[in-house]
Ligand SMILES: Nc1nc2c(c(=O)[nH]1)N=C([C@H](O)[C@H](O)COP(=O)(O)OP(=O)(O)OP(=O)(O)O)CN2
């Protein structure tokens with residue numbers, strides 16, 4: 001019997017949508033106010049889903065305490081109250097759109113979860129803007 005368990009988390013972070021090979025004018029044209037050179041912030045809301053089978057012995061798919069700890073170590077500690085462009089190494093070379101942040105989070109969590117499970121990441125950048133990434 002396959003099903004999915006979820007853990008929610010959140011972090012606050014500053015960012016700027018920006019491509020360094022473009023001029024400020026082109027960045028402004030494409031990314032609008034999100035390219036403000038002085039940065040701006042979001043309250044990101046994250047949902048991580050783990051899909052697999054129930055262990056008949058424990059009744060757990062996986063222990064949600066362990067998932068909570070992985071999210072804390074891989075996402076909350078490195079991203080919360082940070083400037084993503086400046087302080088988070090992954091975004092020195094990647095534009096921190098909500099799509100790309102979700103892919104980065106998925107890749108970080110993938111390395112910590114047994115390959116027998118599927119992973120999904122839902123990331124809200126604002127209450128109305130969000131993305132879902134399942135690894136393909
Ligand atoms: N495909 C994407 N489009 C946009 C992204 C993104 O990451 N991927 N990001 C932004 C901005 O960073 C930000 O998310 C938009 O902020 P804002 O306009 O304030 O947010 P809302 O649309 O939710 O606000 P409204 O009140 O609904 O206008 C832009 N685009």
Ligand SMILES: [Zn+2]
Nearest residue numbers: 015034040042
């Ligand atoms: Zn933004």
